[in-house]
Amino acid sequence: DGGITQSPKYLFRKEGQNVTLSCEQNLNHDAMYWYRQDPGQGLRLIYYSQIVNDFQKGDIAEGYSVSREKKESFPLTVTSAQKNPTAFYLCASSTPRRAGGPAEQFFGPGTRLTVL
């Protein structure tokens, strides 16, 4: 079964702690993305990576960090510097675009992070 897995499904964090969200894909996709979803705000891009050992900041990267040591894995760390981390976090992957079509992004099931 090809797809994207995210773990854990629910995560609780105390203020001041760093936490790492896992994202793994077996679709052999080159690109991977992290989004944050808040009620009424849609998906906002945190970081994305087009190739192993390279990644770029998205629109809201402050307080987050990522690594891309393997093609299949793109973990996201929410640091204590992120002021309002409670949200639903979605990981996605895609292949490069081909002429005549968009790059369809496939999403994982998400991780709901709550800061206590």
Add this chain to the structure above:
Amino acid sequence: QKEVEQDPGPLSVPEGAIVSLNCTYSNSAFQYFMWYRQYSRKGPELLMYTYSSGNKEDGRFTAQVDKSSKYISLFIRDSQPSDSATYLCAMSGGMTTDSWGKLQFGAGTQVVVTP
């Protein structure tokens, strides 16, 4: 001002009615227009996409793009309770401006179809 605007709803309709959803955008470089469906506490899944202007139909779903007005729509005919979900529009540029297809999403509209 956001690049993509979408009314978050909720939009409540009776079963069998037509659901009408729309988004407006400001970036004229957008070429691909997508609609994703997201069930509660799940990741979004691609419903359909349209390139440039025009209509596209897939079963009960019809997507329309009017680039002159920077306005896109999704219609769901004969709506069912199983259509209850959040519908997100998403857009990306053409190959010359954005070869990796980075997406800009709308806020999503919550749709509730009542039996």
